[in-house]
Amino acid sequence: MYCDECKQRPATVHVTKIINGQKHESHLCPQCAQKDQEMVSFNPSFAIPNFLAALFNLNSQIEEKILPAQSAVCSKCGLSFEQITQTGRLGCNECYSEFADKLEPLLRRVHGSGQHVGKVPLRRGGSIRQRKEIEQLRALMQQLITREEFEQAAQIRDQIRSLEQGLGG
Amino acid sequence: MGMEEILRTTASRWMEGTGNFSDVVISCRIRLARNLEGYPFPNALSETQAKQVIKEVEDAITKVPKEMGAFQFATLDDVSPLERFVLVEKHLISPQHAENPIGRAVVIKEDQSASIMVNEEDHLRIQCLLPGLNLENAWQEASQIDDMLEGSLDIAYGEKSGYLTACPTNVGTGLRASAMVHLPALVLTNQASRVLGLLPQLGLAVRGLYGEGSEAMGNLFQVSNQVTLGKTEEDILANLSAVTRQIVDKEKEARQVLLEDAREQVEDRVWRAYGLLSNARLISGQEALALLSDLRLGMDLGILSHPSPEVFSELIVITSPAHLQFFTGREMSAAARDMERAKLIRSRLS
Numbered sequence: 292m293y294c295d296e297c298k299q300r301p302a303t304v305h306v307t308k309i310i311n312g313q314k315h316e317s318h319l320c321p322q323c324a325q326k327d328q329e330m331v332s333f334n335p336s337f338a339i340p341n342f343l344a345a346l347f348n349l350n351s352q353i354e355e356k357i358l359p360a361q362s363a364v365c366s367k368c369g370l371s372f373e374q375i376t377q378t379g380r381l382g383c384n385e386c387y388s389e390f391a392d393k394l395e396p397l398l399r400r401v402h403g404s405g406q407h408v409g410k411v412p413l414r415r416g417g418s419i420r421q422r423k424e425i426e427q428l429r430a431l432m433q434q435l436i437t438r439e440e441f442e443q444a445a446q447i448r449d450q451i452r453s454l455e456q457g458l459g460g
Numbered sequence: 461m462g463m464e465e466i467l468r469t470t471a472s473r474w475m476e477g478t479g480n481f482s483d484v485v486i487s488c489r490i491r492l493a494r495n496l497e498g499y500p501f502p503n504a505l506s507e508t509q510a511k512q513v514i515k516e517v518e519d520a521i522t523k524v525p526k527e528m529g530a531f532q533f534a535t536l537d538d539v540s541p542l543e544r545f546v547l548v549e550k551h552l553i554s555p556q557h558a559e560n561p562i563g564r565a566v567v568i569k570e571d572q573s574a575s576i577m578v579n580e581e582d583h584l585r586i587q588c589l590l591p592g593l594n595l596e597n598a599w600q601e602a603s604q605i606d607d608m609l610e611g612s613l614d615i616a617y618g619e620k621s622g623y624l625t626a627c628p629t630n631v632g633t634g635l636r637a638s639a640m641v642h643l644p645a646l647v648l649t650n651q652a653s654r655v656l657g658l659l660p661q662l663g664l665a666v667r668g669l670y671g672e673g674s675e676a677m678g679n680l681f682q683v684s685n686q687v688t689l690g691k692t693e694e695d696i697l698a699n700l701s702a703v704t705r706q707i708v709d710k711e712k713e714a715r716q717v718l719l720e721d722a723r724e725q726v727e728d729r730v731w732r733a734y735g736l737l738s739n740a741r742l743i744s745g746q747e748a749l750a751l752l753s754d755l756r757l758g759m760d761l762g763i764l765s766h767p768s769p770e771v772f773s774e775l776i777v778i779t780s781p782a783h784l785q786f787f788t789g790r791e792m793s794a795a796a797r798d799m800e801r802a803k804l805i806r807s808r809l810s
């Protein structure tokens with residue numbers, strides 16, 4: 292069998308294309324198949340630092356109009372927000388609180404959210420985990436109240452109280 | 461077992477060719493980014509501080525209970541450049557980690573299912589690799605290692621932002637989950653870009669493995685989550701698993717179409733690949749990858765009864781440049797590697 296395309300070399304590549312539910316078969320030589328090869332092109336692998344830098348810069352341009360001269364640096368690592376925008380990397384954990392206002396819109400744009408809801412560290416997240424548990428119990432209590440299941444709601448309320456005492460407040 | 465033995469053991473758990481949907485999903489990976497509270501992130505770390513971080517992690521590792529498995533620790537400058545790239549080819553460390561060894565270290569679980577990069581972009585990059593679509597188990601294992609390290613290390617965490625990472629695209633859960641999928645039928649029927657092109661809208665990123673730029677060699681693709689903040693780990697994994705299962709379904713449909721409408725052509729393609737691989741005297745990495753993909757398709761469609769699926773992943777890894785040179789014990793030109801690669805493949809297929 293000869294190549295459908297150049298009709299010169301033997302066809303060793305057999306391609307079935309489905310276009311709008313219609314099947315198209317072609318028999319090609321490796322050279323023509325190469326040319327035919329579908330461009331498997333996606334762009335999710337865009338360079339993240341550049342992408343971030345672009346996002347950062349967008350923010351800082353807006354920022355600059357309001358606050359013309361601001362060159363605050365992180366008190367822990369000494370990086371300025373300008374340096375961070377250039378590399379797309381923060382310098383330390385404190386940068387997150389030092390530059391919280393500038394990061395917030397960026398995080399929302401990247402993640403669609405600014406609030407962590409996932410894992411809490413096992414050892415040091417004790418009080419955070421308890422607070423999350425209390426929040427969940429409060430929501431449950433509200434549900435029980437709207438369903439008029441007051442006895443159960445009262446039990447949950449007591450549970451919340453004892454947890455709150457454990458937190459010292 | 462020392463680092464040397466890990467390097468010499470070519471079989472990693474992720475290559476087993478087992479697990480859910482293993483005829484399409486080659487392996488899955490969980491990566492957790494974590495940082496120590498007391499230090500700047502690695503990009504702003506002094507050499508002395510980098511050493512201190514390494515020391516803290518090394519100490520934490522020695523406290524790991526035996527039932528968690530045995531871990532090997534090494535600073536990267538104690539590992540030769542060639543050996544570092546053997547670790548890259550085994551998917552145990554990233555190329556960036558191998559390229560910049562100063563002030564960096566690696567911890568590897570002896571069955572090679574888990575590793576920790578120390579002072580890569582973050583102080584800790586815990587990763588877990590399993591065969592098939594097995595994200596929940598990989599997450600359990602990575603999370604356990606995380607808990608165990610957090611038992612003695614102060615991890616940077618904020619109630620609002622979660623786990624604090626050098627790059628804001630990882631903050632929150634610090635979780636990057638991915639599945640490596642083999643999609644020969646979707647590529648052959650020209651549907652790959654359409655199917656995979658939908659993924660960014662679902663919060664997932666796709667990239668071709670082994671190949672520069674947009675070219676996906678060996679029909680292998682990696683699908684991973686993009687969002688790390690504002691979703692629980694369970695939600696992130698459930699989303700990735702569900703979408704990966706849909707990709708599996710599409711690939712299987714396409715394989716069925718190929719078998720029904722183009723059986724001879726597919727068989728021809730598979731047997732040609734088998735013929736070339738078992739007879740070639742010189743073979744480039746690129747050609748080998750393409751033919752191995754055809755071979756694997758033949759195994760999964762029942763056209764070939766031998767070799768077994770794990771040979772596919774293992775051959776891809778051991779015919780990579782660093783592995784070839786490591787096992788022959790000498791530096792080789794590309795031409796010499798092509799000869800050695802062909803020889804190795806012939807011996808595995810005979």
Ligand SMILES: [Zn+2]
Binds near residue numbers: 295321324
């Ligand atoms: Zn042609």
Ligand SMILES: [Zn+2]
Binds near residue numbers: 367368382383384387
């Ligand atoms: Zn800082």
